Amino acid sequence: MDLKDYISSGIIESYVLGLATPDEEKExxxxxxxxxxxNTEIQSVEKKVESLAFAEAVMPPAQTRNEIVQRIDWHEGNNNTRNNDNSNYTFINLNPNSQDNITVHKWWRIAFITLVVLSKIFLFFAILYYLKFKQAEENKSSQAAPATTTVQQPVTQP
Known part of the structure; x- marks a missing residue:
């Protein structure tokens, strides 16, 4: 394979961008x-990619930088106080504006538990009365069976 054809094939760009397969990297x-x-061609492609990245870069909003700096300062301050304090406090981050979590009011939990308990009670009584009903039907059928079989006595004439 000709070197110029190999360079123009795009494998160097794939390698620099990290898109090359392991076989292509070995090759x-x-x-x-x-x-x-x-090697010089790879270095020139790396420089081109880097210059394009810097030329097309978009500056983040100032608000984003301030938020990141506040987070870093907070974490550093928190670590310093822990080291100096030598206390066994556990920090719990309470963020009331977080939209990631779904909260359930405690009354809904109580209502759900009550609903489950009542459904179990109703299920128990349904099974109990079903069994009693079946037993009553069996008793009725066993009592009705002898009543239908009457023995006829011979009629005597006076």
Missing amino acids: LDQMRRLFPEL
Whole structure:
């Protein structure tokens, strides 16, 4: 394979961007051993990518920088006080404006537990009365069966 064709194939750009497969990386390493010019080409592609990244960079809003600095300062201050204080306090971060968590009021929990307990009670009584009903039907059918079988006595004439 010609070196210029290999360079124009785009494998160097893939390698620099981290998109090359392991096989392509092995192939590029072998080609770098054979052709030292590839090292300079890789360096020039890296410089081009870096210059493009800086040229097209978008500055983040000032608000973002301030928030990050506050977080860093807070964590550093928290670590320093812990080291100086030598106390066994556990810090709990309470963020009332967080939209990530869903909270459930304690009355809903009580209502749910009550609903579960009542459903278990109703299920118990449903099974109990079902069994009593079946037993009553069996008793009724067992009592009705002898009543239907009457023995006829011979009629005697006077």
